[in-house]
Amino acid sequence: MDIRLSTTRGRWVILTTVLGSSMALLDSTVVNVALPRIGDDLHAPLASLQWITNAYTVTLAGLILLGGSLGDRYGRRRVFVTGVVWFACGSLLCGVAPNTAVLILARALQGVGGALLTPGSLAIIQASFHPDDRSKAVGMWSGLGGIGSAIGPFVGGWLVDGPGWRWVFLINLPLAALCVPVALRHVPETKDPRHHGRFDVAGALLGALALALLAYSLIAQNVWAGALGVVGAVSFVLVEKRRPDPMLPLSVFSSRLFTMVNAVTLCVYAALGGFFFLGTLQLQVVAGYSPLAAGTALLPTTVLLLLFSARSGQLADRIGPRIPLTVGPLLCAGGLLLMLRVGRNAFYPTDVLPALLVLGAGLVTLIAPLTSTVLSSVETARAGLASGVNNAAARAAGLMAVAALPFLTGMGPQAYHSATAFDRSFDKAMPICAGIMITGALVAFLTVRRPAPAEPEQVRAAPECRMSCGLSAPPLEQVPAETSPGQRQLRAPS
Template structure:
């Protein structure tokens, strides 16, 4: 396709992809703010709130690589539209859920919709626009998505306080109603003519089952589930090694740099995921913030990422990735140690804001160089695969962190109903998160090296989501088995 960005059709395509990706992006930022209200409304304990977050992350992380391949084979617009409809229907189910069990099931189904929706957004831009306009189109899409991420917690808090927590999910319905007619009328269909239609459904299922069992083991403290999860992971590796077209070609890990950066990714995004799960609860349960105030409190960190990620990426290109990936986690760890001052009667400007700014500077330092280093650690034809694996690894790390942190910090099932108990457990959890950041820093210093070739700067330079790094677009000449998910 050769659509020009300056044309009316080009603007419609940008509108459809931004609105579609914003559904999943907003969902990852607004739900955490609503958790205390969900728990009170549905009489849920802490484990239920963990599953409210993790059910969505589980299916999204397990199926996102498969979602991109479906778009290549059956049509990117078609899978994108199906994802929008699926996501909207499941959002409605979340909003009308009569109890916590139904909400958790609806959230898992919502993640399936996200796995169909998320990969298609950037892939549509890459396949639709004239080559001269693609970088600008991706930059515009990324910037608008960053603005959406910045206002997400604020909007979520306002909805919870004014209309109730159910509107956090109902918010997706008007977004879908705007996206669908625009996508159907103005977005051109595209697919990969070389796609053969063989999908690694078994691999995707085994990966999701392994993650689910390990998550259950951590939340329910079930040893049998931990053993079963490890066994499912072993079977997943064996299956992927033997399949002709695996979802995850294990040969990509022959690159030591790629393996090293993904180990760093696991550490830093585990700490990030755990923090952003517990921090809104701390502000509301312990400090006494409203949902709106808690959501607004997070804005400085997001704005720092929005404004400075591109400059951080440029600096990483000049000095190499080792220093940013070492210093960034240390800054974030220091920010989390400052979080120990956030407790009853805490001042936002004296206690909360300095910690958020320091952590935000750490995230700014590491996110863009991490993405660029992942892309530079493999051949150009495998950039889409490398980015997809790194994105999935980050989501899985956040998933495990949300499951493990309450256990490690000694949070009981009803801890979030007691300000004293939750405050003490939150401080222990911040120490764990800071330690994981330091581990990531040590790994980066010991294993990451400046690539022999210039690091590819990802077109998606602005990343304001906290669940995973941005995905990079697939390369047109890459084999199908090496062209999984491409998305924000």
């Protein structure tokens, strides 16, 4: 397709893809703000709050790398719309859930919808717009999506303080009601006629099952579940190694730079996942902030990313990724340690804001170079595969952190009902997160070097790498059109 961005149809395509991706972005940022109220209303222990977060991440991380293949075969618009409807149905079930068991199940269903719509949103843009407008369209998608991510905590806090926590999920329904008819009316259907091979259902299920078992073993402190999770992970690797059309071609890890940058990704997003889960609880349980105040308190971090990510990406282009990927995690570690000042009756300008500004500076330094280095560490034809793997690694790292930190810091089932107990555990958790960040900095300093110069086409195809401000995971990148069918078995979006 050759839709021009300046046309009415082009603007409708941007609107619907931003609306769809914003549903998933908002959900990843607003739910943490609502957790204390959800726990109080449903009489949930801490483990249930962990699963309210992790059930969504398990299915999203386990299936997002497979979601693009469905779009290739059955049509990107069709799969995108299916994902939006599925996500809305899961959101409705979350909003009316009578207990935590139903809410956790509904969150897992949301993750399935997210795995369908998240990769499809950018794939639609790449497949629909005229080549001359494609980079600008992707940049608009990234920037508008970043705004949605930035306002998520504020919106979540406002909803929890106002109509109630259930509207954190129900707000997705009007978004979906607008997105679906616009997509059906204005978005062209595209698919890959060269797509071939069977879906790697076994790999997807084994990957999701391994993540779920490992998370359960940490949350429930169950050794047998952990052992089964390890068996599942090993089985996943063996299946992917032997399949002719694997979901995760292990050959991508033959690039040492790609492997090491993904190790940095694991460290960074594990620390961030732990911080955003525990940090919003700390602000409410210990510092006494309302949900709205806690959500608003986190805005400086994402605002810094909105304002300065593009410049950070340009700087990394000039000096190479090693310094940004070393300095960025160190700054983040400093911000996490400054969070130790957040205690009872914390004064925002002196106790909270400095930590968030230092953390934000670290993320500005880090995130854009991290993503662009992942893409440039492999040949252009495998850029989508590289980004898909990196995105899944980030989500899996956050999931493991949310599962492990309460266990490592001795949080009891009712810790979030006691300011003293939660504060004690939080003071143990932040140094752990900072240590993980420092580990990532060391990995980057010792192993990351400037990749080979990227082809011009690759640079033009990835403007979001320089301006993305997502925190839950790196941005997703479309595989260039020249990719061969055998190289399109796993990537996101598609």
